[in-house]
Amino acid sequence: MASxxxxxxxxxxxxxNIPFGIISTKSVSRVPAVAIGDYALNLSAFASSGGFAQLPAIQQHLDVFSQPTLNAFAALGRPVHRQVREYLQNVFRTETQFPEVLKDNAAAQKSALLPLLQVTNHVxxxxxxxxxxxxxxxxxxxxGVLFRGPDNALQPNYKHLPVGYHGRASSVVTSGTPLHRPHGQILANPAATPKVPTFSPCKRLDIELELAAFVSTPNDLGKPVPIExxxxxxxxxxxxxxxxARDIQAWEYVPLGPFNAKNFGTTITPWVVLIDALEPFRTSGLEPGNRESLLPYLREKHAASAFDxxxxxxxxxxGGKxxxxxxxxxxxxxxxxxxxLTHHTIAGCNMxxxxxxxxxTISGTEPKTQGSLLEQTNGKNPLKLxxxxxxxxxEDGDTVVLRGVAGSEGNYVGFGDCAGTILPAYPL
Amino acid sequence: MASxxxxxxxxxxxxxNIPFGIISTKSVSRVPAVAIGDYALNLSAFASSGGFAQLPAIQQHLDVFSQPTLNAFAALGRPVHRQVREYLQNVFRTETQFPEVLKDNAAAQKSALLPLLQVTNHVxxxxxxxxxxxxxxxxxxxxGVLFRGPDNALQPNYKHLPVGYHGRASSVVTSGTPLHRPHGQILANPAATPKVPTFSPCKRLDIELELAAFVSTPNDLGKPVPIExxxxxxxxxxxxxxxxARDIQAWEYVPLGPFNAKNFGTTITPWVVLIDALEPFRTSGLEPGNRESLLPYLREKHAASAFDxxxxxxxxxxGGKxxxxxxxxxxxxxxxxxxxLTHHTIAGCNMxxxxxxxxxTISGTEPKTQGSLLEQTNGKNPLKLxxxxxxxxxEDGDTVVLRGVAGSEGNYVGFGDCAGTILPAYPL
Known part of the structure; x- marks a missing residue:
C-alpha cells in the first residue's frame, strides 16, 4: 500500500497501521487522532471538514471525535473501528477513492494534518x-528461579490460569512523562533478626517490558465474557x-502482592494499535491457545493466540549514548x-x-532477551552501556525506551516510543 | 441536639451525623443528599429553594449539588464539608437560626425532604x-494461624507498614445489590499430585467486615501526602x-495476591459519614498512632488514631430469621x-x-467477634443460625447485613445497613 x-x-x-490516540496542540485541546508517518490526523477537524461524509457507519456517532478520550469511540465496537480504520487507509492511499476528502483538499490538510513533532500526546x-x-x-x-530455585520456579497454578493482580490506574502516564525515584520501606539486611526496615529512596529501580490491551465494550457485573x-x-x-522498585517490593509483597513497588508510575505508548492491524502477524504463543490442558472456558478456537x-x-x-x-x-x-479478559470476568467481574x-513482563530464554534488569543482572552482574x-x-537521569514493531520496512505496524526518565527522589 | x-x-x-449520599426517585435523577432520621434531604432541591443562601462558603459552588456523584462536593475540601454539615445541623435543630429555610417552609420541605423508603441509593x-x-x-x-501456625502468623512487615493491595473499583456496589455466586478454578484435592484444578461455582463463599474511607482532595503524582x-x-x-471466594483465592493467590476471589463484588453503605461526625468517638486503636516503633513518616501526632x-x-x-x-x-x-493514605502515597502514587x-477485615480476639466466616468456622465448625x-x-439465598454505629441512643452516628444477598451462580 502506497500513500x-x-x-x-x-x-x-x-x-x-493507523493507530488511534489523543493529541493536543497550543491551539487545539485534547481530541482523537490517528498517527500516519510523521503526522497526526486530527479526527475532530477531519470530521468537521466533512471527512467522514463517505462513511455511513460513523454518521450517527461523529461526536465521538470531539471527546478528550477514545472511550466513546472504543465503545462503538470492533466493526465500527474496523470500518473507520479501513476508510482512513483508503483516504491516505495513493489511489484513494476519496481524493476530495484530503489528498486534493488543501484546506482539510491544513486544518487536520499536524506534524507529530508539534503535538502533545496524552493517555x-x-x-x-x-x-x-x-x-x-x-x-x-x-x-521463580531467583526466589525458589529451578525445581519450584513456577507455582502450581501458573499454567492453568493467567495469574494477575489489580494495579493502580491513577498513575498510568503516557510516554515521555518523567517519574521520581520512589521512597519506601526497605529491608537493608534481610538476614538480620529482628527484621527492621529502613526508609530510603529505592536502590533497586527496575523496568518491565510489557504489552497491554485496552477494553472496548463492557460486560455486566455477574456475566462472564465467553472466550469466543x-x-x-x-x-x-x-x-x-x-x-x-524491587527492594520495596521484596519487603512489602507478602502476603497480598506488590503495592507501592508498582503504583508510583506505569508508562504506556500513546497510540493504540488495533487488533485488526496486528491480525497479519498472528502466530502461536509459547503454547497453543486451544491446548487441551486448559479448562474449557479458557480454550481458544485456534492455536495462534499471539502476535509476532x-x-x-x-x-x-x-547525556550518554x-x-x-x-x-x-x-x-x-x-x-x-x-x-x-475471559479469566478476569469468569467470577463475574465487570469490565x-x-x-x-x-x-x-515479556522475556526470552537467551541472554539479552529479558524484559527486566533483575533478570539480566540479578543485582550482581552489571550490564555494560x-x-x-x-x-x-x-540510576537518576537514566532514560528507558521500549519499542515494538511488527511487519517489514515500509509496512511497519509499530507502537512508537514508550519512554521515561528517572528523576531524583522527591525531596521530603 | 433536638430536631x-x-x-x-x-x-x-x-x-x-448528617452523612452524605447520592439518591434518585422515580422523578428525580441522581442528586446529592444527606440522611436525617427517616428522611433524605435532596440537596439539589434544597439549594434551588435558596436553602444555602445563609452559607457564604458554598455560594460559588452550588453546582456541586446538581452532580450525580459526590466527587465535586468532596473536592471542595474539609473546611467546606464541615461548614455545610454544621449549617445543616443548624437548619434541622429545634432552635434553628434559619427557620425560614426549611422548618417553617412547607414548600421547601415538600420539594426537598423525601422519605428514605421512597429513594434509591447509589454508589x-x-x-x-x-x-x-x-x-x-x-x-x-x-x-496467619490457619495458614502458617501461631509462631509465624504475622509476616515480618506486618507491624511496620499498612499492608495493602489494589482492588477492583468497577465492581463496588451499594447496599442491597444482589451478587451471583462466582465461578472459578478450584483445587478440589490440595493433597493430590499433580495439582489440577476443576471449574465450579465457589463452595467457600465468605464475607469480610470492613470500614472504608473515600478520598476528598487529590495529590500530584510523585508528591507524597505528609502524615499530618x-x-x-x-x-x-x-x-x-x-x-x-476462599477456594478460588487459595488456588489463584500465589504469588501476586487475591484476584477473582475478590473482584466479583464489594458492597458499601451508600451514606458517607464525615470524619467530623466521628470526631467525638476518637480513641486508641490496637496500638498508639504515634508509637516509636513506626518509621517517622507513619507516626501520627496523637495516640488516638481509631474510632469507637x-x-x-x-x-x-x-425466608428465615x-x-x-x-x-x-x-x-x-x-x-x-x-x-x-500516607503510606499509599509515599512512593509517589497519586490519589x-x-x-x-x-x-x-475487622475482628476481635474472642469467639463471635470475627469479621469473616473463615475465622469463625475454619470450614469445619459450623455456625448455628x-x-x-x-x-x-x-449458601444461595443468604443475606448478610453489616451494621456500624457510634454514640448513644438519640444521638447515634451510624452507617445504616450494608446488605447483600447471594444469588445462584450465573448459568454459563
Missing amino acids: WLPIPKNSPFSLA PMQIGDYTDFYAGLNHAYNI EAEDHIFGLVLMNDWS IALEVELTNK PTTISKTNATNLLFSFPQM NTGDLLGSG EDGSERLFL | WLPIPKNSPFSLA PMQIGDYTDFYAGLNHAYNI EAEDHIFGLVLMNDWS IALEVELTNK PTTISKTNATNLLFSFPQM NTGDLLGSG EDGSERLFL
Whole structure:
C-alpha cells in the first residue's frame, strides 16, 4: 500500500497501521487522532471538514471525535473501528477513492494534518481499572528461579490460569512523562533478626517490558465474557513499562502482592494499535491457545493466540549514548489477551470501556532477551552501556525506551516510543 | 441536639451525623443528599429553594449539588464539608437560626425532604481506584494461624507498614445489590499430585467486615501526602463487605495476591459519614498512632488514631430469621486511615477524589467477634443460625447485613445497613 503522503520507510505508523490516540496542540485541546508517518490526523477537524461524509457507519456517532478520550469511540465496537480504520487507509492511499476528502483538499490538510513533532500526546483512554497479568512464562520462570530455585520456579497454578493482580490506574502516564525515584520501606539486611526496615529512596529501580490491551465494550457485573467473544471486547494494544522498585517490593509483597513497588508510575505508548492491524502477524504463543490442558472456558478456537511483534529495550545514561539492552518478541506469552479478559470476568467481574490489561513482563530464554534488569543482572552482574558505565538497576537521569514493531520496512505496524526518565527522589 | 423533624431514637442518622449520599426517585435523577432520621434531604432541591443562601462558603459552588456523584462536593475540601454539615445541623435543630429555610417552609420541605423508603441509593462517588488494606491485626493473625501456625502468623512487615493491595473499583456496589455466586478454578484435592484444578461455582463463599474511607482532595503524582495532612484528604467513611471466594483465592493467590476471589463484588453503605461526625468517638486503636516503633513518616501526632464504632454482622437464611453472628469494634485496627493514605502515597502514587481505601477485615480476639466466616468456622465448625440451620460458608439465598454505629441512643452516628444477598451462580 502506497500513500500520497510521504511516509518514512522506517516509520512505525505506516499505512498498514493507523493507530488511534489523543493529541493536543497550543491551539487545539485534547481530541482523537490517528498517527500516519510523521503526522497526526486530527479526527475532530477531519470530521468537521466533512471527512467522514463517505462513511455511513460513523454518521450517527461523529461526536465521538470531539471527546478528550477514545472511550466513546472504543465503545462503538470492533466493526465500527474496523470500518473507520479501513476508510482512513483508503483516504491516505495513493489511489484513494476519496481524493476530495484530503489528498486534493488543501484546506482539510491544513486544518487536520499536524506534524507529530508539534503535538502533545496524552493517555488515550479514561482508565477505570488497570490489571496486570503475569503471562510472560520465561519471566515468571526466571524470577521463580531467583526466589525458589529451578525445581519450584513456577507455582502450581501458573499454567492453568493467567495469574494477575489489580494495579493502580491513577498513575498510568503516557510516554515521555518523567517519574521520581520512589521512597519506601526497605529491608537493608534481610538476614538480620529482628527484621527492621529502613526508609530510603529505592536502590533497586527496575523496568518491565510489557504489552497491554485496552477494553472496548463492557460486560455486566455477574456475566462472564465467553472466550469466543473476548477478542471483540479488546480495542487495541499499547506498549507498557511497569516500573518496579524491587527492594520495596521484596519487603512489602507478602502476603497480598506488590503495592507501592508498582503504583508510583506505569508508562504506556500513546497510540493504540488495533487488533485488526496486528491480525497479519498472528502466530502461536509459547503454547497453543486451544491446548487441551486448559479448562474449557479458557480454550481458544485456534492455536495462534499471539502476535509476532519484535520488542526491544533501550537504556540511555544521562547525556550518554543509547544502549539496546534487550531484544525479544511478543510471542513469549503463555496466555492471550482474550484469555486474560475471559479469566478476569469468569467470577463475574465487570469490565468497562478503557480498562487496561497488562500482559506481564515479556522475556526470552537467551541472554539479552529479558524484559527486566533483575533478570539480566540479578543485582550482581552489571550490564555494560555503550558509554562504558555499568548498571545493576536504574540510576537518576537514566532514560528507558521500549519499542515494538511488527511487519517489514515500509509496512511497519509499530507502537512508537514508550519512554521515561528517572528523576531524583522527591525531596521530603 | 433536638430536631423539629421527628427522628427515631434508634436511627443511625441522628442530628449528630448528617452523612452524605447520592439518591434518585422515580422523578428525580441522581442528586446529592444527606440522611436525617427517616428522611433524605435532596440537596439539589434544597439549594434551588435558596436553602444555602445563609452559607457564604458554598455560594460559588452550588453546582456541586446538581452532580450525580459526590466527587465535586468532596473536592471542595474539609473546611467546606464541615461548614455545610454544621449549617445543616443548624437548619434541622429545634432552635434553628434559619427557620425560614426549611422548618417553617412547607414548600421547601415538600420539594426537598423525601422519605428514605421512597429513594434509591447509589454508589456515592465515582471511584477511580479502590485499595484494600489489611490493618485488622486480629484478622491477619487469625488467618496467619490457619495458614502458617501461631509462631509465624504475622509476616515480618506486618507491624511496620499498612499492608495493602489494589482492588477492583468497577465492581463496588451499594447496599442491597444482589451478587451471583462466582465461578472459578478450584483445587478440589490440595493433597493430590499433580495439582489440577476443576471449574465450579465457589463452595467457600465468605464475607469480610470492613470500614472504608473515600478520598476528598487529590495529590500530584510523585508528591507524597505528609502524615499530618493526611486526614484532611479523607472525605468520610462507609461500611464495606469485601465478599471473598476462599477456594478460588487459595488456588489463584500465589504469588501476586487475591484476584477473582475478590473482584466479583464489594458492597458499601451508600451514606458517607464525615470524619467530623466521628470526631467525638476518637480513641486508641490496637496500638498508639504515634508509637516509636513506626518509621517517622507513619507516626501520627496523637495516640488516638481509631474510632469507637460498634460493628455487627447479621446472617439471614432465605425466608428465615436474622442471626447476629459477630459483634466487634472498629478499634481493632493497627493502622489509621491517615496512615494508610500516607503510606499509599509515599512512593509517589497519586490519589484522586473518590478513591476508596478499605481497612481490611475487622475482628476481635474472642469467639463471635470475627469479621469473616473463615475465622469463625475454619470450614469445619459450623455456625448455628436462629432457624436451626448451620453454616460453614454462605449458601444461595443468604443475606448478610453489616451494621456500624457510634454514640448513644438519640444521638447515634451510624452507617445504616450494608446488605447483600447471594444469588445462584450465573448459568454459563
